[in-house]
Amino acid sequence: MNLVRAHILVCGGTGCTSSGSEKLITEFETQLSRVGMADEVKVVKTGCFGLCALGPIVIVYPEGAFYSRITPENVKEIVDEHIVKGRIVKHLLYDESVKDEEIMPLNDTNFYKHQMRIALKNCGVIDPENIDEYIALDGYKALGKVLTEMTPEQVIDIIKQSGLRGRGGGGFPTGLKWDFAAKQPKGQKFVGCNADEGDPGAFMDRSVLEGDPHSVIEAMAIAGYAIGADQGYIYIRAEYPIAVNRLQIAIDQAKEYGLLGKNIFGTDFSFDLEIRLGAGAFVCGEETALMTSIEGKRGEPRPRPPFPAVKGLWGKPTILNNVETYANIPQIILNGVEWFNNIGTEKSHGTKVFALGGKIKNTGLVEVPMGTTLRTIVEDIGGGIPNGKKFKAAQTGGPSGGCIPASLIDVEIDYDSLISIGSMMGSGGLIVMDEDSCMVDIAKFFLEFTVDESCGKCAPCRIGTRRMLEILTKITDGKATMKDLDNLKLLAHSIKASALCGLGQTAPNPVLSTLQYFEDEYIAHIVDKKCPAGVCKNLLQYKIVPEKCIGCSLCARQCPVNAISGEIKSPFVIDQSKCIKCGACMSACKKQAIVKE
């Protein structure tokens, strides 16, 4: 192995790739060759660092200089100054990482200080396309330990004692699931990985697969040993091309090293893995629908019982776990039950990864111990709400979850606390909303999503969610009565009680939780015909403030339907009967004379 004097880590996650990090890598290589240092400095494409809002991110070691929002034009400067002359380019550094002219260790910055990385341990640290780097950080050590020192029963015992719960959202104890499958009669069994991360605004699983694919492969092999399966499937969204590609590279490398395939570590345990691509159906994240889809059919859910652990893929016992759940397994085996049990809250051990998005400064990926308060996540890690706006609510659990209002910002987040306040952990999407977000509109957005994604197999979901959406549309159009609100609640409870699968049973949650905390907003839409947040178009009017209007006619010329008229140099007027509320006039006006109310 070549010794190098510096490492340049460039984030290759989807967020940074979208903002051009691939070009940076080529540019770094070109610039390093130009100064003749291509052999002394290594450029590494890593997984996600987490701070996506500041992408593309580049970290230069040994100094640990954290450069943010780097463009190809900046690369030459970093190479000439930092690499050649040893002078850190201060104006490109992430400003939070500099204090009194000194570079702080990354773990002291607000964004990282409150985090604890287990599932994301290797993300942004290693080159995910190189198995040697994973092995160098104790990779596949847990698998070796399990295969050579432990019986399958002991493995299941450890996972049970660790109290690890499914990170996909349901929170079912992982060890119990494994135990059910292990107790089935010997014969063909399967291990499945659910990487069909469909919640809008959630990208935890993708980041793990992009940044540390081997941890999932290792954990699946451990699961295979524990339940007696020799074949695994990873069901992953086709929308994640980078993750699919890295996963395939990782599987091929593991096979080459004999860490997958026949007689792993010289034992008589054999295990193989195959990737199956999803095709854009949200319901396939539900475990029974996922299995139907792997079987090559329409991904419709099946009634449970029988549970997959008894009758799963092709009718054989199958366990399905989420990506993040798997990423925890090798660490639990290596560090022991006690270590894991000391992290988190009484009933939820360990950490949880959240994809932080929406109206927040530090959009990105964070991993915190269970029991961290929402305030810490939003204000400290997230850096608060931009543009001086006020925090209104956080949405967790995607289309199956609910909203946590500002009054509950000090709630300690774990599986049970979130359920008790009407939301749920979900897979980990955490969308922050400020005062400009209309809660009725958000509920409608999620219902539109479920209506679109309902597979149509059972009537409560297929018909019921559509009726709910119609009522919500009536409300946002200002045509609803209070009777509609009662019907909405009635429908929500009936669907929750009667739908076939998780998608339908949880579909009413966004409505129920916004009703619980923001019923006044619903009433404002229905009774006062007003949208307090100024989002619902049909309840808005664009108006020209005569005192501010200078009569320049710019708005009238922009209006696509000629709804604005007036005489030059005197105030213009909008004809409300013609206005289509497109907002073109408002963005055209240079005097801020147009308001919506």
Add this chain to the structure above:
Amino acid sequence: MAKSSTIPFAGTKEQKEKLDAVIAKHKDMEGGLIPVLHQAQEIYGYLPIEVQQMIAEGLNIPMAEVYGVVTFYTQFSTNPKGKYKVAVCLGTACYVKGAQELVDKISQRLNIGVGECTPDGKFSLDATRCIGACGLAPVLTVNDDVYGRLTAKDIDGILDKYINE
């Protein structure tokens, strides 16, 4: 729902040969239909009824089953896509940052609805699920190019680039 395609199917001999090879490879694989459809869509760009027919015959499964699977999954399209595939992310993070305004603006400018293609085959418009670039919200992609942190005002500039190409 998008209008069904009026553009006639025009598959080439090379495409048919590629498809036949894919079918042969997956004929005995359990659950092989979805992988075949993925690759067929890569070959033809979309999955018109003619292609579905070839797959049904090749894999020896009923046409109804193939059609059922194709129409179930949103990734599979029975409509051709434009030369430039405009896709606006409607994930939650993008939505709360105003992605709907981007869709409206593009739809108005190109005079097509979501899921449709312009008559000259140049542009198609899709609303996609979260593409995971939430740090750049709101986001749209044109083929492989990603545009982030957008407002409706940026749309004309982006489309002009492709219109004038």
